[in-house]
Every structure is written in structure tokens, then in C-alpha cells.
Amino acid sequence: MREPHLLSGSRDEPPAAGPAPAGPPHAAATEGRPGRAVLGPAAVAAAFVLAQLTLVAPGLGLGWDETVYVSQVGRQGPAAFLSAPRARGVSFLAAPVAALTTSVAALRVWLALLSGLGLFLALRTWLPLLPPRVLALAGALFATLWTVLYYGPQVMPNLWVAYGAFAAVGFFLRAARAPGEPRPLLGLGAAVAFVALMRPPDAVPLVLVLAAASLLVPAWRRPVLWGVLAAGAAAGGAEWVIEAYVRYGGLAARLDRASEIQGELGLYVAVDDHVRALAGRTLCRPCDVPWRNPVTGLWFLVLPLCVAGGVRAAAGTPHRTPAVLATAAGCALALPYLFTVDYAAPRFLFPAYVLLAVPVALLLLRVADARTRRRRALLGVCALALLAHLAIQYKVLDSVTRRVRTDTVTLTRIAEQLHARGVRPPCVVSGEDAVRIAYRAGCASRQPGGHDASITPAALARLGERRPVAVLLSGGRPAPEFARGWAAHPLPELPNRPGFRMLVSPSAG
Template sequence: MTETSAVASGPQGQESPAGQGRSTAGGLGLPAAVAGVYTLVQLALVVRGSGLGWDETVYVSQVARDAEAAFFSAPRARGITYLVAPVTLLTSSVGALRVYLALLSGAGLLVALRVWRRLLPVPVLAVAGALFAGLWITVIYGPQAMPNLWAALGSLFAAGCFLRAARDPSDRAALAGLGGGMAFVALMRPSDALWLALPLGVAALVVPAWRRTALLLVLVAGTALGCGQWVVEAYTDFGGLLARLRRASEIQGHLGWHLAFDDQVRALDGRLLCRPCDVPWRRPVTAVWWFVLPLLTAGGALAAARLRRLPVVLLPALAALATAVPYLLLIGYAAPRFLLPTYALLSLPVAQCLTWICSAVRPRLLVVSVLAVALAGHLAVQYAVLAAVAARNRESRAAFGRVAAELARQGVRPPCVVSGTEAVRIAFRAGCASRQTGGHDRSITPAALVATARERPVAVVVAGKDAPPSYARSWRLQRLPDLPGRPGLRAYLAPSAQLGPGSRLSG
């Protein structure tokens, strides 16, 4: 029997030496502690004073009780909107939403690790969880209403369920978990689910012991179920599936051959979106871990081969590579959050490598000390980036609050409409609807906006040296407080926007 088939055939970790089954199936105190610390770090460093980003505002506005829904463009999926709905339908508090997501993401991390306990020792799972949760990207997006972290946790969960179901045909819970996990990922980000399903499907066909019809059917059915809403919406709102795919590709810069490795590296110093990513690489230290990652992954595979659990570590590594393909090779810009599924899956082979080094390489004390110092330095860098990103978020929230308050003083009060620069976030803070007459989020014609201005207060916001659209040039000009990266902010206010008590004109 080959090593692969031996590993594939054991239902309860029988590929391991005597006693390994007890180790892998034991308690999850360490991973639970990691998940708890992850949640506490979010609450302490990210939640306080944070505001909604642009993408978050789009997702949240779909189910917010006190706001009109922002335009929902072709690439977006509604999974994260469904996830936040239980809170946003009850309260407009951003703080409550943040706490809810922080608690939920900690629980999600624990659930995603728990499914692996029959496959890998608990210490490996604890280290994997700590490595993934220790990234500034993972912490910053834990309490955010964004789909990428949830796609990552769902991918980790689904890959574990796949391996358990493949190794043990009687594990019906794992088979159901595979279908649910794939549907969850697809509901969050359909493209991520398709790239994840590819290596899992190939593995189910290539490995003889895993070649079962039920496994493939559940994999395909779960993915299709999760993509169903996106496909139906393509026909109801975008003119068909191909039309939506074309529009999504256009909005993302026309998908094609784009090498984005250098863009992703530059973005690691705290840029949430690097588009275009032609900025200088000022802090290379923030990307050291990124270059070490492939080496530790390869080391994890070698260690797993020695421990006779290579397929258990190799499959998530291959799945990680597949999920990285579109963001490293097909999109011409970068956002660190895009690779969260890749990092979640790679945390397992990396953790296997580190735990094996600590136990097998001599002198052990020296090896452990060197690794501890390296990890401490890594975490210090992650914390520095996290602190800077969180501070910018708080500054941004305060700035948007000032803009919304000034618009209210100038008569832009609900029911109202905001168009132009940063319309989505300004409108949400002001209690208005956001409408754009051009660009990717075009949702109204200039004539229709002018007609709306006869009935509702309308503000067209421009920044810097940008000129107002022709239909708004005769409207009242009002200077606004600057936004980060948007100096010279001003609004052109329709006659329907009446000055509030104590307000004054400024031009």
C-alpha cells in the first residue's frame, strides 16, 4: 500500500503511530485560547472608534434599517450582507456590528480549526490558528463587514471536511460539512469557491481511495448552491450570467494575464487597496514573512512526509495555491484581504513545519529560542502595521462625520441624495441615498438626478481641482471639511437644500 492510500484509508487517524489518534482527537483548549485572544485583540485594538469603509458601507446599506441601499455592482455577492443582517436590522450602531463580528470571527476560527482535529495534532492546529490570527490583515478584517475573512474560514473548514469525508466514507457529518462549507464560501465570494473546488475535485478524481461519487456530488452541489443567488441575480439585474461576468471583469480592470506579486508585497505595509499599485516600497520589513512563507510551506510538506501525513498537509497547500491564482496572476491590482483564504490554508503546513522543527531539530533549546525571537519580531511588525491602519480608520470615521454634519447644517437632510466623490460613505453617514451618474456605480442619469433635486435635497460632491458636472454648476457652492486624501472638498447643493438654523453660506 502506498503512503497516500494508507493515509486516505484510515478512518480515525490510523496512519499515525500508536497514540497519535488520541492526540489529534483530544481537547481543543489551545485552539480555543487562540480564538479567544484573536477576538480580544480585535475588541481592544480595532473595534473602538472605527467606521465603515466604502465596500462595507455598500454591503451594510443593503440591510440597514435607517439607510437606502447603495448600488450593488456586478462583482459583489450578498453573503456578508446576510451575515450582518441580524444586527443591522436591529440597530444602526457601528460599534454593535463590530463587536458582533469580532465575536463571530473568533468562533468561526475555532470551528474551522476544530474540523481538523482528527487529521492533525492539536498543537499544530493551535500554532496554525495563531499564525493566521496574528496577521494584521486577519485582525483588521475580523470585525469588518467584508467577505474575504469569511471565505478564508469557510475554505479552511471545507478543506478539512473534504479530507475527513475522503478518508472515512462513514463520516456523514464531514460530508455534510463539505457541502455546507463550499456553499458558505460561494455565498461570500463565488470565484473563491470555484478556485477552491478545483483542487479538491482533482484530488477526488486522482487519489484512488478518495474516488467516490458522493464526494464529488456534494462538492459540486455545495458550490452550485452557494453560487445560485449570484447567478439568479445575474439574470434579474444584469441581463444574464455572461453579461454579469463581463461587467464584473470590466470593473476589476479586465481580468487577464497580470502579474500582481509585487503589488501584493507593496500592499502589506498597510494599504487596504493598492489600485493602481505604482507606489514606492518604503517598508520591506513588512513583507519578510511573505517571502519566508513558501519555504516554510515546503518544510511543512517534508515534515508531513516524515510523519506519514503528507496528503493531510499537501492538500491544503495545493488548495491555497489555487485560491491565490486569480489575485496573483489575473488581476492588475492588489488588496491584502484577497489572499486571506490562501493564508488560512497555508497556516497548516507552516505550523506543521514549525512544530516539527521544535520537536526534532537539536539543540532544541537553541532552535526554540531562535524561532521565538523570529516570531516575536514578526508579531511586532504586524502590530505596528495594525496600529497604523486602525488609527487611519478612526481618523476617517471622524472626518466623514464632520462632512455629514456640515451637509446637514446646509439642508441636506433625509430624504436626500448625495452624488460624486465618496458619495457612498458620505450619504450613509448623512442618512441619504447615494446615486452616481457615471462610472462603475452608475445608477441614475443626470436628467433623473436633476428631477430628483426638485423634490429632495441633492448634493454633488467634488474634490481638489475637479469641476462640477454641468447640471450642478449653478447650484449653491458649499465648502466641506477635508477627507483623508481628498483635500479641497466642496458640495454643489440643489435649491431644495434649505439652510438649517444657525447655518451660513461659504464659497
């Protein structure tokens, strides 16, 4: 069967459909001009960086989760409590800038550049497997989602998990088909280790689906693949496991605590929560809100149909296996968040989105290359749909960033008022929104209860006798017993924080 025009240009695919026999990659249309093959992915990555720097980064302060991660390596204040589900991997990415300066703008620029480089390297991993234009389109589909643009310059692990998972699947396919090549094996191990370093639980479905693929395809049944997968996961997750024994009394205890913090993992259906969150919610917990803007989640509902169409479009071509494995890995990485967690955050599904972008790109390019009388009509419909999709993504992104920038100004004013009331380093802040406010003020954040409990009420009271301590409250909530004699001062209100105020210990200057 002759290969369709859509799928021409691959450099590493055998002519037959299905899993390729073991052996080195063979030359194809792009051999002799490898520099041109990277132009498409490079252009997408550069546009991704530019969009972040113009649309997202300016004026965007640190979020709550970001503050936790940055404080582990930053110099503005003491480290915030790192709860059981979190890993330190993304803090390492922020460290080169956060350890040198307190400038959030510098951190945003650094991470925007780094995320663009990460996207390019992840796409480049697949160049021997798929045509450059397929990868460029897949990268563009992923990078233009408002959630991806929003989190690109942020200190959050999910985008980096997506890059690592995408690269791992690409390296796995290359290693399975070229057993004599050491570089794909090294790349596979490094990519899996990177995922485990960022979020150890996300490495589990990734390793399982790749190990299952190695078992199901006879030509891929090589112990070295299983060994590399296991070694990569162990190397990347070693710090998290060691910390589990040091701080929690064992791995099982840490997993139990992580499950408790995440609302007790179990069997849930959170698909509708994720659809609602796409309207502009960075965290939907609990997600019992009305779905007022259905158009923002339409692409999510259409995605399974496009993925199925992409896999079908790749049938009978050399690109069927990459499309199928990308789909399987993407679904495996999405299932835990769709059916075991009872809340939603759009960033959780980044690894699934980037992998599922591969079959979607194959489908769109098949439509573009179709030789039918309805080709123009199909192209017109697809172009209009994509333009409408981009317009919706931009509108939601603009709404979210404007809201966060407003909060950033308010949080800065609150930190200034803490300083004005004598709450200056070395100081401690407890209560509502303590993490974000404490780090801005150069204080430590300590909670006597909840998920981040790291001090007892009695110890916090004793601390207030010798250094400035502030307790933040809202909504007319009564003062905790140990702080009932402390001076109360009003604060600028944050969203969902009516009557925001602080109680200041007598030791404050």
C-alpha cells in the same frame, strides 16, 4: 517507521504515509478526552476576539465596501448600489445587528465574536486530521497577521471565505477517508456553499482543486464527492446567478461586467503589488508606489520556503496528505489574485494564508521537537523571528487603525454639515466618497457614471428639484452641467480630497 514526536496525538490518521485507505477514524492519544483537544484552538479563537475588541474595533467607522454591504440590510439609509462582482453573503452575517440598530460599535462587537467563533469551528474541523497543537499554532499564525485582525470585526467577505475554504478541505479529507460517515459529506457541502455565498468566484478554484484531488488519488475516486462539491457550489452561488439574469441579462454578462470593474481580468503579475500592500495599504490600486518598508513584506517572501519545509517535514508521517492538500488548495486560491488581477488588497489572500499556515505550523513544531545539538539555537532564532514578526504586525495595524479613526471623525463632521445645509432624508448624495458620506447622513447614494452608475445626470437633476441632493467634488473639479447653479459649500478635507466641497440643490431646506 516510527512517527516523530512532532506529529503525535492525531486521532484520525493511519500509520502509513500517503493517502489513507477508506475507513472510519481510529482512536489515538486524544481519545477519551476530546474536551482537551479543543482547548488550544479555543484559546486562539478567544485571544483573536480579545485582540479585535481592544486593538481594532473602538472608534472604527464603516469603510467604503463595508457601507455597501451594510446598507443592503441596515436601517440608517437606503441601500447603496451593489456592483457586479459583489455578493450578498456577508450582508446576511451583519443583518442580525444592522437591522436592529445603527450602532457601528455594536456591529463591531458582533462580528468580532462571530469571527472568533468561525475561526474555532474551522480549526475544529481538522481535529481528527492533525494534532491540536498544530492547529492551534496554525490558527495563531493566521490570526496575528495585521490584515486578519483588521478585517476580523468588519463587514467584508474575505475572512469568511478563508474559514469556509479551510473547513471544506478538512471535511473533504474526512469524507474521502470515511465513506460511510454522512457528517463529513454534509460538512463539505455546507462549507463549499458558504464560500460560494460569500464570493462565488472563490468557490471555483476551491472546487476544482478538491475535484482534482479526488481524481488523482484512486482511493478517493467516489462520485459522491464530486456530487457534493457541485451541489454545494450550486446552492451557495444560486442567488448570485439568479441576480445575474434578473439585473444583467445573464451570467456571462455579469461576469463581463465584473471583469470590467476589476480592471479587465487577464494575465498580470501582481505579486509585488501584494508585497507593497502589506506595508499598510488596504487597497493598492494602482500599486505604483515605492516599497519604503521592506520589512513589512519579509514574511510574505519567506512563506514559500516555510511551506516547502513544512511539506518536507510531514513526509513519511501520517500528516503528509493533509499538508500537501492544504498547500495545493492554498496555492489554487491565491493564483487568481496573484496573476489575473492587476492590483492588490491584502484581504484577497486570506484563504491562501490560513491553508498555508498548516505546513508552516508543522515545520515550526518539527524544529521545536528536533533532537539535535543545535536545537536551542534553532529555537532561539525562531522565537526571535516570531517576536519581530508580531511587533511589525502590531505596528502596521496601529498605523492603519489610527488613520481610519481619523477619517471616521472627518466623515462624521461632513455628514453633520450636510444636515446643516438642509441635506436630510429623504436625500441623495452623488460624487466623490458619496457611498460613505450618504449612508452616514441617512441619504441614498447615486452615481451618474463609473462602476456604480445607477442614475442618469438628467434624472439626478430632476430629483434635485423635489428633494435635497448634494454633489461632492474635490481638487477644483468643475461642477457637472446639471448642478452649475447649485450653491457651493466647503467641507472638511479627506486624504487625497483637497478642496473638498459640496454643491447643494435648491430644494435643500
